[in-house]
Amino acid sequence: MENVLSILFCLTLLYIVVTSRLKTYVSILRTQGILLSAIMVFPFINHLSVHILIIPITSFIVKAVIIPRFINKIVIDLDVKRIVEPSIQPFNFLLLTVASMSVMFVSAHVLSGFTPIEPIPFASAFSAIIVGIYIIIFRKKLIVHVVGFMILENGIFLFGTSVAGEMPTIVELGAMLDVFVVVFLMGITINKIRSTFTQQDVSVLGRLKD
Amino acid sequence: MDAVFLFGCGFIIAGAVIAATVRPLGRALTLFVAAVVPGLVMNAGFSIERIVSLPSVYPLIPSIPWCEPFFRADGLALYFLLVVTTVAVPTIISAHSYLQQHLGRGAAVRAFLVSFSLLLLATQLVVLANHAIVFLVFWELMTLAAYLGMLLEKEKEEVQKGSFIYFTTTHMATFILYVFFFMLHAHAGSWFFTDFHIAPDLGLLFYGVCGLGFLGFGIKAGFMPFHFWLPWAHPIAPTVLSAFLSGVIIKTGIYGIFRVIEFCSPLPAWIGILIMVVSVFSAIFGVWYALAQHDIKKLLAYHSIENIGIIGIGIGTGVIGISYSVQSLIWLGFGGALFHTFNHAIFKTLLFIGSGVIYQNFGTRDIERMGGIVHRAPWFTALFLVGTLAISGLPPLNGFMSEFLIFKGFFESASALGKYFPLFMLVMAVGLAFVGGLALACFTKIDSVMFLGTERSSLGAFTVTAADYAAMGFPALLCILFGIYPQPVLGIITSVIANNRWGIALQPYTIFAQWNMLTLVFVSVLAAIGCVFAAKTIGARRRAAPAWACGYRRQTPKMQYTASSFADEINSIAAATLHLRTHTSAPETIFPKRSKFDSHAGDFSEETFVAPLYHAIVDRAGAIESLSRTDIRYYILFMLIVVLVYGGVAIVWTYF
Numbered sequence: 001m002e003n004v005l006s007i008l009f010c011l012t013l014l015y016i017v018v019t020s021r022l023k024t025y026v027s028i029l030r031t032q033g034i035l036l037s038a039i040m041v042f043p044f045i046n047h048l049s050v051h052i053l054i055i056p057i058t059s060f061i062v063k064a065v066i067i068p069r070f071i072n073k074i075v076i077d078l079d080v081k082r083i084v085e086p087s088i089q090p091f092n093f094l095l096l097t098v099a100s101m102s103v104m105f106v107s108a109h110v111l112s113g114f115t116p117i118e119p120i121p122f123a124s125a126f127s128a129i130i131v132g133i134y135i136i137i138f139r140k141k142l143i144v145h146v147v148g149f150m151i152l153e154n155g156i157f158l159f160g161t162s163v164a165g166e167m168p169t170i171v172e173l174g175a176m177l178d179v180f181v182v183v184f185l186m187g188i189t190i191n192k193i194r195s196t197f198t199q200q201d202v203s204v205l206g207r208l209k210d
Numbered sequence: 211m212d213a214v215f216l217f218g219c220g221f222i223i224a225g226a227v228i229a230a231t232v233r234p235l236g237r238a239l240t241l242f243v244a245a246v247v248p249g250l251v252m253n254a255g256f257s258i259e260r261i262v263s264l265p266s267v268y269p270l271i272p273s274i275p276w277c278e279p280f281f282r283a284d285g286l287a288l289y290f291l292l293v294v295t296t297v298a299v300p301t302i303i304s305a306h307s308y309l310q311q312h313l314g315r316g317a318a319v320r321a322f323l324v325s326f327s328l329l330l331l332a333t334q335l336v337v338l339a340n341h342a343i344v345f346l347v348f349w350e351l352m353t354l355a356a357y358l359g360m361l362l363e364k365e366k367e368e369v370q371k372g373s374f375i376y377f378t379t380t381h382m383a384t385f386i387l388y389v390f391f392f393m394l395h396a397h398a399g400s401w402f403f404t405d406f407h408i409a410p411d412l413g414l415l416f417y418g419v420c421g422l423g424f425l426g427f428g429i430k431a432g433f434m435p436f437h438f439w440l441p442w443a444h445p446i447a448p449t450v451l452s453a454f455l456s457g458v459i460i461k462t463g464i465y466g467i468f469r470v471i472e473f474c475s476p477l478p479a480w481i482g483i484l485i486m487v488v489s490v491f492s493a494i495f496g497v498w499y500a501l502a503q504h505d506i507k508k509l510l511a512y513h514s515i516e517n518i519g520i521i522g523i524g525i526g527t528g529v530i531g532i533s534y535s536v537q538s539l540i541w542l543g544f545g546g547a548l549f550h551t552f553n554h555a556i557f558k559t560l561l562f563i564g565s566g567v568i569y570q571n572f573g574t575r576d577i578e579r580m581g582g583i584v585h586r587a588p589w590f591t592a593l594f595l596v597g598t599l600a601i602s603g604l605p606p607l608n609g610f611m612s613e614f615l616i617f618k619g620f621f622e623s624a625s626a627l628g629k630y631f632p633l634f635m636l637v638m639a640v641g642l643a644f645v646g647g648l649a650l651a652c653f654t655k656i657d658s659v660m661f662l663g664t665e666r667s668s669l670g671a672f673t674v675t676a677a678d679y680a681a682m683g684f685p686a687l688l689c690i691l692f693g694i695y696p697q698p699v700l701g702i703i704t705s706v707i708a709n710n711r712w713g714i715a716l717q718p719y720t721i722f723a724q725w726n727m728l729t730l731v732f733v734s735v736l737a738a739i740g741c742v743f744a745a746k747t748i749g750a751r752r753r754a755a756p757a758w759a760c761g762y763r764r765q766t767p768k769m770q771y772t773a774s775s776f777a778d779e780i781n782s783i784a785a786a787t788l789h790l791r792t793h794t795s796a797p798e799t800i801f802p803k804r805s806k807f808d809s810h811a812g813d814f815s816e817e818t819f820v821a822p823l824y825h826a827i828v829d830r831a832g833a834i835e836s837l838s839r840t841d842i843r844y845y846i847l848f849m850l851i852v853v854l855v856y857g858g859v860a861i862v863w864t865y866f
Contacts, residue, residue, distance in 0.1 A: 107857075107861055111861070111864070114864055133846060133849075133850050136843060136846050137843045137846055137847045137850070138843075
């Protein structure tokens with residue numbers, strides 16, 4: 001079941017790469033949040049306890065409810081154009097992503113021979129990290145960068161479950177808190193720099209340097 | 211008793227807190243001095259108390275058991291703790307009057323005081339650390355705190371340049387030390403100093419490790435080819451800090467070299483000879499460069515290099531003693547080195563504090579613009595004179611005593627070892643004597659040009675505060691005391707050397723057999739001179755008249771000997787090697803026109819290999835400058851590429 005959910009997670013990644021509507025980005029974030037919470041619950045479905053449910057519930061609230069709403073609110077408040085501005089052809093981006101993903105899956109398969117990891121969640125996690133970074137690199141709009149960071153963090157989260165036991169709960173909670181703060185700070189910053197720059201586009205942010 | 215050390219550190223931290231919070235700044239400064247000085251005195255008392263109870267080594271703070279393995283107060287650590295704290299006391303006292311002129315800067319002064327107390331704390335913990343990582347952390351902290359302290363007048367361009375040179379050079383040294391400690395760790399399987407040991411039968415590994423150790427600590431100490439940062443960094447620091455930098459911080463390099471000798475033992479004799487050659491080279495050229503300087507603080511910085519060289523000669527003698535197991539050499543060599551470390555810390559602090567007072571009054575560090583201070587402040591001149599006599603190695607002051615030990619080591623080794631050693635030691639002795647002569651010439655230059663004669667630039671009042679007198683009086687007193695009656699210090703040094711880990715059993719050896727007689731001679735000669743002086747001055751008629759001028763009636767201050775002309779004769783001997791340059795433009799016309807002369811002292815190590823290396827790196831780096839972007843996305847891309855390369859290498863590594 002975890003493997004199926006991980007594959008679904010990978011499909012959302014492929015979708016986010018080709019889509020260009022901001023709204024889809026946010027709904028994909030929400031879907032990923034739900035998927036992640038589900039992945040965390042599934043191994044313990046037969047013996048649930050409050051202790052085990054803390055992380056899935058927290059991640060559901062933060063990832064599937066609060067952050068998407070917050071991003072939507074920023075988009076409405078700032079009246080951002082509702083499409084992402086890519087600096088790469090969607091088809092090329094898809095090819096790149098698929099290539100990276102296949103590399104990830106092959107390496108995960110290789111690695112699983114040496115270390116006790118589950119290859120599919122592991123590879124999905126790394127694909128999410130890579131795709132998150134790709135989105136930050138290839139998209140200009142600042143609000144899309146927030147989504148990129150979120151996807152990167154989802155990858156780290158999934159990585160935590162794929163090497164269960166190696167990574168303590170506290171680290172996952174810490175990472176989640178980190179990204180939560182980053183999203184808030186970015187929201188505030190975007191609000192603040194709106195007065196100087198009419199468009200939220202990182203390629204002009206270099207002018208802030210001096 | 212262990213609570214004393216905790217209290218001492220607590221007082222220093224309290225000083226930092228006071229400096230950061232109390233308002234107004236003037237009161238904060240006074241309270242800072244009032245808090246830190248007792249803390250330092252406590253720590254000095256702690257170290258003396260522990261040294262007396264050697265050879266038993268107690269845990270540093272028995273009441274906190276978990277920190278016990280990380281710190282170890284053995285003889286060497288306690289000795290350097292004593293040096294650090296003793297010298298820090300006058301430095302902190304002089305900070306009170308030195309920083310008065312900067313009070314308007316507000317936050318910058320607070321930042322300076324906080325980083326200074328951090329520096330004091332880190333330096334004390336560096337010498338006490340027994341764990342490589344703890345050592346490196348405090349070492350780094352010490353470097354950074356000193357760097358932050360240098361930035362008090364950060365708007366000046368020379369401060370930016372000098373502090374940057376300091377920062378990069380010490381970081382390079384720290385990097386070398388990282389490699390050094392990692393290699394030791396890989397060999398010993400432990401991070402504790404007490405477990406580190408590497409023997410010469412490992413061949414190349416042994417020489418690699420001890421070479422790295424000597425290199426890393428040698429850069430910090432300022433041995434000759436790696437001294438280039440010192441004349442840049444020390445002049446630009448606020449004078450109170452440069453006193454501490456020159457007196458103590460470079461001594462942590464010496465401390466490190468002593469540790470390297472512990473870890474890599476027994477060192478072969480040729481390493482001892484190499485250390486001696488490098489050191490004598492540092493000593494001679496350090497003092498020669500000092501002779502050519504016009505900047506009083508730069509001059510003192512070069513003298514630090516000279517004195518580090520003298521300490522190094524002692525260390526080299528001791529290493530030769532270890533390798534041939536000649537007891538007297540170990541005692542005399544290491545004893546002389548340790549004693550000179552203390553002595554140099556004392557008189558260099560005295561001289562730097564004095565130069566700070568002069569800088570405050572004249573507003574310049576250029577010797578050529580000073581003069582006639584003795585008429586303004588005779589007692590100040592007397593205190594400064596004590597420092598200059600001590601650093602020149604004249605009896606009966608402390609500099610003479612430690613150099614005497616080192617000289618005695620030469621003659622001992624010549625008679626005990628035979629072979630080619632008599633000749634080698636003769637060369638060394640001549641070298642060290644030459645250094646003493648040049649140092650004397652250099653300080654005659656300073657004393658005569660700065661203090662005697664008439665004032666070269668108009669000067670309002672020459673003020674020396676009570677804090678300055680206290681700060682200079684204390685080290686001056688120590689200079690005289692250690693010179694006339696060195697027995698207590700030599701006792702401390704004896705027990706420190708006896709508590710060593712050089713892997714050699716030491717028989718008791720009295721380094722001071724005839725010292726009581728020497729004390730008697732010094733005291734009686736001094737008393738005789740005093741009596742003659744008193745007989746000539748008391749009741750004598752005082753006559754005040756302008757200085758002797760060969761019958762010429764219209765003297766101006768410009769007609770005096772300048773510092774350059776004073777040193778020119780000696781400097782011209784080795785001008786080409788030393789990169790000394792003079793520019794004279796005297797128009798040859800019938801009627802006199804304005805002519806110009808200026809002399810400039812370069813630095814061979816800086817000009818022949820440091821600067822070319824730096825420019826080569828900058829040129830190469832220019833090739834990738836096009837990668838520098840303002841857009842964050844490029845940097846994330848670069849990070850991704852690097853991470854992927856690492857990941858790829860890791861996978862290939864595991865798979866094949």
